[in-house]
Amino acid sequence: MRKMMAVLPLVFVFVLMAGCAKPPQDAINSATAALDSAKAEASEYASSSLQAAEDARAALEAELKAQQDKFALFRSYKKTDELVADLKAKSEKAAADAAAGKAQAQTDATTAINDATTALTDAKAKLEKAPKGKGTAADLEAMKADLTAAESTLAEANSSMTAGKYKDAKAKAEAAKCRPTTSSARSTPRWKRRRVTDDSPHVALERFRGTATRPCPFFLHRRAPTRLSPRAWIKGPESLTFFGT
Amino acid sequence: MSLRTFLSRWRWRLFGAGVAALAVGVAIGCIWPIATGRTDPPFMQKLHMQSSLGDTRRSGAAKWAPAEMREAEAAVKAALAAYRLQEVQLLPFRDFRGVRSAIDTAETRVQRALGAGNQNRIEARTNADEALAAAESDTSRSSGVADAMHLGPYNRTLLQKSKIALAEARSMYDRGDFVECAARAGEAAVGSRTVSGSAVEAAARFADASLVARWRRMVNETAAWSRATGGAAVVVLKENHRVDLYDNGHVIRSYNADMGYRSVNDKTRSGDAATPEGRYRVTAKKPGSTYYKALALDYPNAEDRAEFDRLRRSGRIPRGASMGGLIEIHGNGGRGKDWTKGCVALRNSDMDDLFRRTSVGTPVTIVGGDGQGVFARLVREHAAAPAGGTQ
Numbered sequence: 001m002r003k004m005m006a007v008l009p010l011v012f013v014f015v016l017m018a019g020c021a022k023p024p025q026d027a028i029n030s031a032t033a034a035l036d037s038a039k040a041e042a043s044e045y046a047s048s049s050l051q052a053a054e055d056a057r058a059a060l061e062a063e064l065k066a067q068q069d070k071f072a073l074f075r076s077y078k079k080t081d082e083l084v085a086d087l088k089a090k091s092e093k094a095a096a097d098a099a100a101g102k103a104q105a106q107t108d109a110t111t112a113i114n115d116a117t118t119a120l121t122d123a124k125a126k127l128e129k130a131p132k133g134k135g136t137a138a139d140l141e142a143m144k145a146d147l148t149a150a151e152s153t154l155a156e157a158n159s160s161m162t163a164g165k166y167k168d169a170k171a172k173a174e175a176a177k178c179r180p181t182t183s184s185a186r187s188t189p190r191w192k193r194r195r196v197t198d199d200s201p202h203v204a205l206e207r208f209r210g211t212a213t214r215p216c217p218f219f220l221h222r223r224a225p226t227r228l229s230p231r232a233w234i235k236g237p238e239s240l241t242f243f244g245t
Numbered sequence: 246m247s248l249r250t251f252l253s254r255w256r257w258r259l260f261g262a263g264v265a266a267l268a269v270g271v272a273i274g275c276i277w278p279i280a281t282g283r284t285d286p287p288f289m290q291k292l293h294m295q296s297s298l299g300d301t302r303r304s305g306a307a308k309w310a311p312a313e314m315r316e317a318e319a320a321v322k323a324a325l326a327a328y329r330l331q332e333v334q335l336l337p338f339r340d341f342r343g344v345r346s347a348i349d350t351a352e353t354r355v356q357r358a359l360g361a362g363n364q365n366r367i368e369a370r371t372n373a374d375e376a377l378a379a380a381e382s383d384t385s386r387s388s389g390v391a392d393a394m395h396l397g398p399y400n401r402t403l404l405q406k407s408k409i410a411l412a413e414a415r416s417m418y419d420r421g422d423f424v425e426c427a428a429r430a431g432e433a434a435v436g437s438r439t440v441s442g443s444a445v446e447a448a449a450r451f452a453d454a455s456l457v458a459r460w461r462r463m464v465n466e467t468a469a470w471s472r473a474t475g476g477a478a479v480v481v482l483k484e485n486h487r488v489d490l491y492d493n494g495h496v497i498r499s500y501n502a503d504m505g506y507r508s509v510n511d512k513t514r515s516g517d518a519a520t521p522e523g524r525y526r527v528t529a530k531k532p533g534s535t536y537y538k539a540l541a542l543d544y545p546n547a548e549d550r551a552e553f554d555r556l557r558r559s560g561r562i563p564r565g566a567s568m569g570g571l572i573e574i575h576g577n578g579g580r581g582k583d584w585t586k587g588c589v590a591l592r593n594s595d596m597d598d599l600f601r602r603t604s605v606g607t608p609v610t611i612v613g614g615d616g617q618g619v620f621a622r623l624v625r626e627h628a629a630a631p632a633g634g635t636q
Contacts, residue, residue, distance in 0.1 A: 051302060058321075058322045058325060058326075059325065059329075061322075061326065062322070062325050062326035062328075062329040062330075063329055065326050065329075065330065066326070066329040066330045066332070066333045067333065069330055070333060070334075074335075135577075135580075135584050135585075136584075137506070137518065137584075137586065138395050138506035138518070138582075138583070138584050139584075141395075141398060141401070142395070142396070142401055144398065145396075145398045145399075145401030145402040145405060146401065146402075146405045148398070148402045148405075149402045149403075149405030149406040149408075149409060150405070150409070152402075152406065153406065153409045167420070171413050171416045171417065171420075172413060174412070174416060175409045175410070175412040175413035175416060176409055
């Protein structure tokens, strides 16, 4: 009987402690804050990781509610601790994936813009050097207009880049590299175009037109006679391929 | 035996019986829920619901049916919370009937979100397909226009921007951004249609029946003169890119020719790159021209000067503008496009032939065309094409 009386306070203290079990609020707050901070970027660059973290939060909330609905003496937050740790890990993963995805998108967009800028600068430099004269005025005017359009799109790409819209910036920069309008050659029967033997520039141009039905590698155009019209002189007569192919 | 005696004798037995009855009652109370299946967790149902949710998320329902998806996510969350709530209860106190119902509800909402998402995505994709097709058609038509005539800087830039917008729209389509794709393709289509519209407006006079009749009359008069005098005469049809040589009233030679790159217009002043329209004569034959050989024309004639003065007085050409000149039929042509600043360029072999057959004083009649050329066709095609692009 005396032994029982000695054990009773211990049992009382134990029950009291168990009854006072509390959720790990600091850890929960920390994990939730980690998720909230990762959310903005992860929603765009790491949606699957964010979804996993959201699921972990839902599981944690369900567990907390389940424990709160239990009789106080029977509450246990062991599983809650595990879920908090899981949420924190997944939130951190989402943040890391988002940062990596964003960095990748930024790199891609920067590369695309740099490529387009280089191509544009190159094209403008070539346009400056292009022979000017009666036979080239129309082509030069057309090419300048094409470059203006490309420049405008590139400016939009840079704006998107500044605003952090890397996917848009990349799409615009790549679109700016699209092949400009083809030359305004009338459709002439191919046999007629090929029946030329003259070596004058326009004949060389025509010879090109008869053969260059699709974009040729740049080095092939380099071998063309140098007295071609500016369009041909830059890349080829059929297509103004100053931005890639 | 009195009651007191009975109780004193049977009290332990009665206590035992009471405890036994209570134990049986508790046992029945515990076994009953288990036996009836209320405590069985709907584990497979839960897994199925989660799997369905995963499929729905992967289908992009959050993007295509956000409201339905939010409802579905909330229902799944509630079902999982209810599940966990029962799971942590002592076994006899668990009751998963409500949970089953919640899971059923969640499953229904997930399926609804999936269906709505798929439907919206398909609709958006169809819209994007249509917008892309219309934009491609419009841009292609505008490119055709750009091939047929030289566009001014504004329209040329607009056409190129439309092409860039179309490329961007295709990129968006590949990314699955169908709504943005349709919007961008729409911008491309509008730009292209503006270009075509401007070009058609500029070319409208080539489909003007009275003007075409006047040009035909000029050609017939030239042919009549040739027949009457038995001499050679030259007729230039601008939109047909053709030079006809008449002899004794009959066309004896036809040559392909390149015109001024803004030949959609009649020449009004220096530097407008348009080939003039009117009746002229060969004033000089130049066997050693910069452009192989040349036949100089008497442009501007009195009629051209009067027209220039009239336009300048009405303010339709700038005060500082001057009359053009030095219009010739020369060689180095045959480029398959209009490139001169107003002259008519023939292939060198054709130039040789024409040079041989003409002399100083040979009449040269330059007209817009016969109503069947590239500009007139452009106007007719544009009029026949339905609004919105696709033909």
